Amino acid sequence: MVGGGILGLAVARELTSRGDQVTVLEKEGRWAAHQTGHNSNVVHAGLYYEPGSFKAKMSVAGNRSMVAFAQEHDVPVNVCGKLVVATGNDELPGLNALAARAAANGVPARMITPAEAHEHEPEVACVAALHVTSTAIIDFGAVCQVLAAQLETSGADLRLNTPALAIREGGRGGVEIATGTDVVRADALVNCAGLHSDRVARLAGLTPPVTIVPFRGEYFTLKPESAHLVKGLIYPVPDASLPFLGVHLTRMLDGSVHAGPNAVLALKREGYRWRDVSAQDLAETARFPGLWRLARKYPRTAVDEVLRSLSRRRFARSLARLVPAVGREDLVRAGAGVRAQALRPDGTLVQDFIIETAPNQVHVLNAPSPGATCALEIAKHVADQVT
Incomplete structure (x- = not known):
């Protein structure tokens, strides 16, 4: 596993739960050092995304699974909902289209009047609003700490300050990853390197489409x-x-x-x-x-x-x-x-998640927001590709 953000840790946890021995390589000295540790900590509901897309399906399921995970493991979370507001009549078609998309994706949301919006947000300015009830605020960094602790308990090999510098096919199949201090040999490689995911894919011999x-x-x-x-x-x-x-x-x-x-x-x-x-x-x-x-x-x-x-x-x-x-x-x-x-x-x-596969390899090439929301669901999908 290359990458120790929320997605890499979630995939590693999913694989260990299926009986696999996992090594996680993270180039920084702490988990969730970049995208995960610098986002807005919003658990998205799934209303923005094209029906049928990875983002649409995984956001709705991911909202439920991430909130449940937080509640089970005492991670701070608040299912507070949110308002999407049209500030002028010219924005009403876009808001109505968003409401229709929410309905298509199974997101709990309803159109409300300005007076109703002011009951939630007294200072807001709008001609109409969409009230989305399942949006939550969470501490994704704390989620990662729980995931890392679970991985350590399960016997995973967790390596901070360990970049993947070169990747090649193993002599008897599988892959070999040079880290600068040693060579990690594994049956399969999973790339969850976020900001460097395309570079890791190239190191592994792929020509990524993005x-x-x-x-x-x-x-x-x-x-x-x-x-x-x-x-x-x-x-x-x-x-x-x-x-x-x-x-x-x-x-x-x-x-x-x-x-x-x-x-x-x-x-x-x-x-x-x-x-x-x-x-x-x-x-x-x-x-x-x-x-x-x-x-x-x-x-x-x-x-x-x-x-x-x-x-x-x-x-x-x-x-x-x-x-x-x-x-x-x-x-x-x-x-x-x-x-x-x-x-x-x-x-x-690219609007949707991109997950590419090659022999003994899975590469998550695009999983920005709502990637953190969907982490536990993406993990299941990626683990299915590995096994």
Whole structure:
């Protein structure tokens, strides 16, 4: 197993439960160091995704299984629901389409009036809203700690600070993975490397159909004296052509309110700040023709996201569409996450999970949000491919 985020740990747990001996290789010194440890901790309901897709089927099941896992193992979780709000009549068709998709996917949601929306969120501005009851807030880092503890108890070989540097076919079948200190020999390889999943696939001899392009999502936190403006989760009607949900407001388990994220190109695969730059990563991204084709498709969106990244006033203006009482002075810059977004050479943003197989290998090439929500369900699917 290459990758020690929530997905790698969940797949390892599923395999050990089926009687397999598993070795987990994680290049960092802790579990859940990147995407899992830098996300918004939302357990998604499954309303955004194309009916019949991996994301649609796995999100609804994953919402149930992740909440049940948290409750069973005393991981903090709050099934608080959320509002998706139309702030103008021009957004009503999109909201109605989202309600129809929720119904098709089996997501518990209903359209409500502005007066009903104000019962949930007194400060929200909307002409209509979709109330989704199964959305939850969780501590995904704590989920990973439980998974790692279970793996240790089951006898799994857990290796932190252990990157996969080279991969080849084993002499008697299977695979061999060089780590820099030794060679791990296994019957099968599972790649859950997230931001580096395409690189690991190439190390293993595959030509992946996608390239990972890192997008940084930046967050603000509302000042404590302004946190009362948001009671739960408030989302905008998303642009259906993009895999990003738009800047939204999320009350966390500790009562703080996070605002964001935007989506700007990261200058490093793990670039959480503008000054985080990797010449190698940037050159690789710049050489990829899909990036430039994507930029030509959405030039205005790209410019708007960069300007919002650089201007607190612009960021606050986006939030004020949802909650007018939020102003620039209410925002304190918080951390950021980097999304491993799979992009095709023609510039198409991949909307669904991508799981590729080869002899003795399974590669999870695209599993960003709602990947954490779906981790236990993806794990079952991947384990089926291995066995």
